[in-house]
Amino acid sequence: MFNIADTLHRWCREARPFALATVVDVHGSAPLPAGTSVAVDMDGNAVGSISGGCVEGAVYELCRQVLEEEGEPKRAWFGYSDDDAFAVGLTCGGELDVLVQRIDPATQPHLAVAFDEVRRGRPTAVAQIVNGPEELLGRTSCVLGDVDTAHATLDDGEVDRTVTDQAAALLRAGRTARVEVGGDADTCPEKLSILVHVHASRPRMLIFGAVDFAAALSRIGHLLGYRVTVCDARPVFATADRFPEADDVVVDWPHQYLERTQVDARTAICVLTHDAKFDIPLLRLALDLPVGYVGAMGSRRTHDERLHRLREAGVPEARLARLRSPIGLDLGARTPEETAVSITAEIISHANHATGLPLSDSTGPIHGPRVRRQADGRSTPYLAARVGVDR
Incomplete structure (x- = not known):
């Protein structure tokens, strides 16, 4: 229902009754997630979408019916039908369970x-x-x-x-x-x-290192809905002019800033400095925090040296296993913009416990259990499921 919060807030303020149709369960490749809603008021005004257009007409009629009858909530199930080309259904092949109810703002x-x-x-x-x-x-x-x-x-x-x-x-x-x-x-x-x-x-993306790669990453992070912070100890580089898409630009030693800032299981930490005097104290702290993603830029050689220094600093192997380094997926990225795509692709893949492989190499639903084709032709099932902190 929060997808249409602005309109529903206005209708509630005006004490305007409305019917609310909410996706309460999803199976297969449905276009929108559970919690998505459509609402219709007494004048027939509609807002929102639950299917991208496939079943909106049927849902609208159910909403009008619930409003007119002022009765109990109704349930509707929408799936795919091969039997009738004109039947109401989802062309994507998924299934939606929809609850339609009347909302009277005066009583709620x-x-x-x-x-x-x-x-x-x-x-x-x-x-x-x-x-x-x-x-x-x-x-x-x-x-x-x-x-x-x-x-x-x-x-x-x-x-x-x-x-x-x-x-x-x-x-x-x-x-x-x-x-x-x-x-x-x-x-x-x-x-x-x-x-x-x-x-x-908004989830946080903390970018350490005010470099060109950070500028590109802050732009894509902003596009993806993150609250982006760029932090660097060098004031000549950490300026708002260089990072206009960042929500915050901080001049501080990275580990000192991380010590006092708020993080959670959705936070992505991207270390782009590849300088040991910044990296080691920062990563030592970051790998011990309940964040969703910790990645560090650098070559294979830099990565090996970094691991050696972190072990010397007392970081246990279980924590080191959380480090995504070299950062990003193998896309052949070279420019800062391509590298930013590579990094954010890995963050998305990691958050969803997905493989990052081409969808064309798998079969089955796009959202949910899929089957990956191996080089020898065998099929291996894998599951894309949202996970929390990986500690």
Whole structure:
């Protein structure tokens, strides 16, 4: 639902009832992830998309029906059909499970709070019951990440406490996901499936070394939605004019800056200095932090020398195994721009636990389990799944 937060915030402020259609589960190569929504107001105005156009007409009609009937939420399933060329379905071959419900802002004021937090760029989660008893289906609560507190309730009991804890964890990870709660006779006998919509602050990309490669990497990092910081101890190089796409340009010794800045499991640290007096204290610290990616630029020889120095500094092998060096995927990159593509490609691949191999070398769904063809013709399955910190 956060994909249309601006419009929903306005409708909530105006106390305008609307129907909300939300993708609550995805199978196969569906075009948009769980948590994506379409909304339709009483005047027939629509906002958002859940399929890139394949099933929008059918979803729109379901929304109008829910608004007119003022009844219980409805479920709809959209897949691919070979039997009828005119049937409503997904041309990509994926499957969507969609929940359509009526939202009356007057009875759910916490949603206006959540959408306002999203507009302000603050971490926010909305928990939405997507499977369970009919009287609970579609019920929502929200968790504000900056204060870690819940607004509104799902059951005034153990479910709220459990969902608040899980929502806070998903906020820290920056990930929308479904959680299963209940099924315990002593706390909540009904088993509930809850979709936690997460809007997190932008993930951070920390680039150390104010070089030409850093300028190109900061541009691509900005394009990918990172909050980019460039840090270098040399003030003549670390200037805002040289890095206009960076959110922050810091003049400081890299390890000293890293010691005092905030990182999380989505943070990517890119060390481009390949100078031992900067690299070793910086990497020694970075490899001990709960970040998602640590990469360092340099030749094979530089890499070997760097590992030797890090071992002498007492960094254990388990930590050294986290280091992506030489940084980037093998794309044959030479220019700063090509190198930046190589680095960000590795960051994306690493975050999704993917191989980085051409899709044409695999079979099966693009998003999810796939089969890689080996040189001898055999098939090897591999899984592309989002992971958290790799420590």
